[in-house]
Amino acid sequence: DTGVSQDPRHKITKRGQNVTFRCDPISEHNRLYWYRQTLGQGPEFLTYFQNEAQLEKSRLLSDRFSAERPKGSFSTLEIQRTEQGDSAMYLCASRPGQGYEQYFGPGTRLTVT
Amino acid sequence: DAKTTQPTSMDCAEGRAANLPCNHSTISGNEYVYWYRQIHSQGPQYIIHGLKNNETNEMASLIITEDRKSSTLILPHATLRDTAVYYCIVRVGSGANNLFFGTGTRLTVIP
Numbered sequence: 001d002t003g004v005s006q007d008p009r010h011k012i013t014k015r016g017q018n019v020t021f022r023c024d025p026i027s028e029h030n031r032l033y034w035y036r037q038t039l040g041q042g043p044e045f046l047t048y049f050q051n052e053a054q055l056e057k058s059r060l061l062s063d064r065f066s067a068e069r070p071k072g073s074f075s076t077l078e079i080q081r082t083e084q085g086d087s088a089m090y091l092c093a094s095r096p097g098q099g100y101e102q103y104f105g106p107g108t109r110l111t112v113t
Numbered sequence: 114d115a116k117t118t119q120p121t122s123m124d125c126a127e128g129r130a131a132n133l134p135c136n137h138s139t140i141s142g143n144e145y146v147y148w149y150r151q152i153h154s155q156g157p158q159y160i161i162h163g164l165k166n167n168e169t170n171e172m173a174s175l176i177i178t179e180d181r182k183s184s185t186l187i188l189p190h191a192t193l194r195d196t197a198v199y200y201c202i203v204r205v206g207s208g209a210n211n212l213f214f215g216t217g218t219r220l221t222v223i224p
Contacts, residue, residue, distance in 0.1 A: 102157075
């Protein structure tokens with residue numbers, strides 16, 4: 001257990017529905033990351049927050065995806081109008097400002113039927 | 114960012130050293146080499162990182178060639194719990210943000 005928690009751990013939804021995932025980073029970490037991982041591939045970077053500011057977004061983060069970190073603590077990742085291609089593991093990681101190691105949560109596995 | 118090349122899979126006998134190679138021939142002077150691993154159904158775990166000197170910690174050693182075009186991660190006494198996918202990542206800065214994991218090396222430790 002790294003101290004980064006994610007909720008829910010598993011989510012099954014029908015195509016076209018909206019889903020929201022939550023990440024609680026290690027409390028003193030001001031940097032937070034979201035990644036997506038599909039079967040057989042390594043994690044792919046989606047977006048990065050420093051405190052509450054979203055500083056970087058991957059081209060993978062389409063208009064249907066939105067991430068927030070309103071108070072610089074927990075973060076949410078919402079996917080609107082889910083598609084079958086959104087089925088993946090969504091990983092959250094956090095890092096202290098002066099550190100180099102990203103601490104990953106256990107992930108949320110999304111299945112879109 | 115420099116691209117890395119790793120073997121798809123490797124086996125290692127339990128108790129022996131596991132040597133995982135990584136090629137990064139296009140690495141630039143300000144890029145660090147990071148290693149993470151991912152045990153099945155878990156999030157990735159940081160192992161070690163370095164710039165040009167060899168590094169060692171409680172988990173592993175990182176050997177970087179003098180020209181920095183390749184590196185080797187060494188697990189000195191592999192155990193069954195070291196079975197995982199190992200990712201070699203090259204990024205600018207010691208506090209890199211968006212990590213590019215690639216497909217990694219699947220290490221299987223055999224009893």
